[in-house]
Amino acid sequence: MGKELLRLFQDRKDQVGDFQVVGAMRRNGLSSPIESPPKPRDLKEVLDSLLPDVLIDVSSPNYESGEPSTSAYLEAFKRGIHVITANKAPLALHFVDLMGESLKRNVKLMFQATVMSGVPSINLKRVLPASHFISVEGILNGTSNYILTKMYQGISLRDALRDAQELGYAEPDPKLDLNGFDAAAKITILSNVYLNSGATIKDVTFDGIQDLSLDYLLKCREKGLKPKLVATASRSELKVSVVPLDSSHPLYGIDGVNNGLLLRTDLEDILISGPGAGPRRAAYGVLSDLVLLKDSLPKFS
Amino acid sequence: MGKELLRLFQDRKDQVGDFQVVGAMRRNGLSSPIESPPKPRDLKEVLDSLLPDVLIDVSSPNYESGEPSTSAYLEAFKRGIHVITANKAPLALHFVDLMGESLKRNVKLMFQATVMSGVPSINLKRVLPASHFISVEGILNGTSNYILTKMYQGISLRDALRDAQELGYAEPDPKLDLNGFDAAAKITILSNVYLNSGATIKDVTFDGIQDLSLDYLLKCREKGLKPKLVATASRSELKVSVVPLDSSHPLYGIDGVNNGLLLRTDLEDILISGPGAGPRRAAYGVLSDLVLLKDSLPKFS
Numbered sequence: 001m002g003k004e005l006l007r008l009f010q011d012r013k014d015q016v017g018d019f020q021v022v023g024a025m026r027r028n029g030l031s032s033p034i035e036s037p038p039k040p041r042d043l044k045e046v047l048d049s050l051l052p053d054v055l056i057d058v059s060s061p062n063y064e065s066g067e068p069s070t071s072a073y074l075e076a077f078k079r080g081i082h083v084i085t086a087n088k089a090p091l092a093l094h095f096v097d098l099m100g101e102s103l104k105r106n107v108k109l110m111f112q113a114t115v116m117s118g119v120p121s122i123n124l125k126r127v128l129p130a131s132h133f134i135s136v137e138g139i140l141n142g143t144s145n146y147i148l149t150k151m152y153q154g155i156s157l158r159d160a161l162r163d164a165q166e167l168g169y170a171e172p173d174p175k176l177d178l179n180g181f182d183a184a185a186k187i188t189i190l191s192n193v194y195l196n197s198g199a200t201i202k203d204v205t206f207d208g209i210q211d212l213s214l215d216y217l218l219k220c221r222e223k224g225l226k227p228k229l230v231a232t233a234s235r236s237e238l239k240v241s242v243v244p245l246d247s248s249h250p251l252y253g254i255d256g257v258n259n260g261l262l263l264r265t266d267l268e269d270i271l272i273s274g275p276g277a278g279p280r281r282a283a284y285g286v287l288s289d290l291v292l293l294k295d296s297l298p299k300f301s
Numbered sequence: 302m303g304k305e306l307l308r309l310f311q312d313r314k315d316q317v318g319d320f321q322v323v324g325a326m327r328r329n330g331l332s333s334p335i336e337s338p339p340k341p342r343d344l345k346e347v348l349d350s351l352l353p354d355v356l357i358d359v360s361s362p363n364y365e366s367g368e369p370s371t372s373a374y375l376e377a378f379k380r381g382i383h384v385i386t387a388n389k390a391p392l393a394l395h396f397v398d399l400m401g402e403s404l405k406r407n408v409k410l411m412f413q414a415t416v417m418s419g420v421p422s423i424n425l426k427r428v429l430p431a432s433h434f435i436s437v438e439g440i441l442n443g444t445s446n447y448i449l450t451k452m453y454q455g456i457s458l459r460d461a462l463r464d465a466q467e468l469g470y471a472e473p474d475p476k477l478d479l480n481g482f483d484a485a486a487k488i489t490i491l492s493n494v495y496l497n498s499g500a501t502i503k504d505v506t507f508d509g510i511q512d513l514s515l516d517y518l519l520k521c522r523e524k525g526l527k528p529k530l531v532a533t534a535s536r537s538e539l540k541v542s543v544v545p546l547d548s549s550h551p552l553y554g555i556d557g558v559n560n561g562l563l564l565r566t567d568l569e570d571i572l573i574s575g576p577g578a579g580p581r582r583a584a585y586g587v588l589s590d591l592v593l594l595k596d597s598l599p600k601f602s
Contacts, residue, residue, distance in 0.1 A: 124428060271573065
């Protein structure tokens with residue numbers, strides 16, 4: 001995803017504007033500073049030597065501790081550095097603390113890419129400034145939805161998973177796509193954004209598609225039902241489970257690698273949907289945040 | 302709709318913030334200023350005597366000339382007054398001139414409520430700051446979509462229209478819902494917003510549902526097709542017509558009074574949908590603009 005991001009920044013130079021990539025860091029330390037000081041391996045040293053305006057995190061989620069990302073964000077905040085992340089783990093584990101710390105330091109923590117990639121699931125809230133949200137419901141994992149769509153057409157789970165991997169949709173560990181954990185991380189983030197839940201991923205009851213049989217799918221289809229991996233957050237509930245939807249449900253038509261998010265408000269139900277997987281689309285979510293950050297900071301240089 | 306707006310402002314006082322209603326004007330002049338000066342009938346006098354920060358237009362569209370709204374906006378801009386409108390006609394006729402004039406005077410012209418009411422069709426663009434839009438496609442008229450949905454279930458156009466009117470969905474003149482004109486006005490506005498088309502409603506080729514027979518609907522249904530009144534804007538095309546959609550089309554599932562907007566970008570197709578009709582929902586679109594306006598003007602008092 002890092003490579004896709006660099007490519008996209010190059011393609012969209014006009015929108016990226018004043019921003020320049022001043023360094024890229026991997027697990028083993030700083031890998032490409034623009035100038036070449038002695039290669040520091042420690043993030044604090046890297047931040048102090050480069051002093052970027054924004055830290056962008058496209059590393060893989062570590063759901064054990066959220067590290068090293070969580071500490072990296074806190075170090076960035078201390079230095080007045082904004083953070084844009086595509087990594088779900090720090091937010092799924094420490095949402096309230098991280099948001100609180102960024103507010104205290106008067107810097108931004110932006111994370112559109114963590115849910116539905118470039119489809120504005122998180123950022124949509126900015127244009128719904130007067131809504132009272134009652135619940136959010138979503139199909140949030142592209143890989144499992146792709147697999148369910150294929151199984152609904154009569155293809156086995158194993159074959160469908162292989163397709164998804166070849167298309168670059170699956171997480172590094174596809175187990176997290178299949179067992180509902182990835183969707184659980186995403187609904188945790190959404191419940192914090194839309195419902196101020198204060199929840200962490202430990203509060204989510206989740207199940208996945210790993211044990212679904214082709215037979216079950218086809219029986220549902222006979223009854224006019226389409227099983228989907230649905231994540232739900234309300235004041236009383238936070239869960240991920242397979243739900244056989246009937247055709248009147250707004251999420252019924254969300255097929256293939258598409259994701260869908262249904263926001264229920266006191267006035268209306270709003271659905272937003274689009275493809276939610278793939279490194280280039282995730283990179284696009286990061287780019288959106290970067291442009292919004294730029295526009296929110298008139299004196300930014 | 303004016304009444305719904307006042308009610309909503311009352312309900313959401315916390316979000317409306319510093320704004321207060323200082324006067325309401327009807328065709329026959331100022332009807333409810335907070336204090337009671339001699340009742341002026343002329344808009345310029347009203348603007349000069351009340352000097353509001355924002356002019357809100359919830360009047361019915363006049364597609365002949367866009368008046369008196371168009372002149373009212375220009376007078377407001379001259380005085381540094383922002384405009385929020387739910388009235389499609391001025392924008393469908395004079396989009397480029399009005400936006401140009403508001404930019405010149407450094408005031409805002411906001412119009413979320415003109416398309417899909419409170420569902421962020423226009424304002425969604427704010428959170429897609431790095432997208433390259435290729436085309437937009439939508440089901441934009443709630444009344445005709447409601448009628449088509451009912452006809453698809455075997456109910457006659459006439460009975461379905463009566464239902465829609467009783468539910469408060471239809472325009473004052475339902476002819477404009479049925480013949481595609483209302484959708485044409487909306488796709489004109491969207492094509493300006495997303496494609497910088499510079500178009501006016503005179504550039505739209507439009508047709509409606511007024512002559513569709515129940516027989517045609519039921520024949521389509523037999524073939525697995527669902528006829529919808531689809532508005533389309535691309536670089537080469539601007540039109541409204543009835544299209545029999547197959548179930549793989551993203552707009553296929555948009556039924557009843559719901560509207561749906563499909564934004565095709567170079568990276569992904571994004572669909573947003575929700576109920577697009579009814580005075581309270583339109584009022585909510587106006588309220589959204591008002592809160593966004595407030596937040597965009599940090600020193601606003």
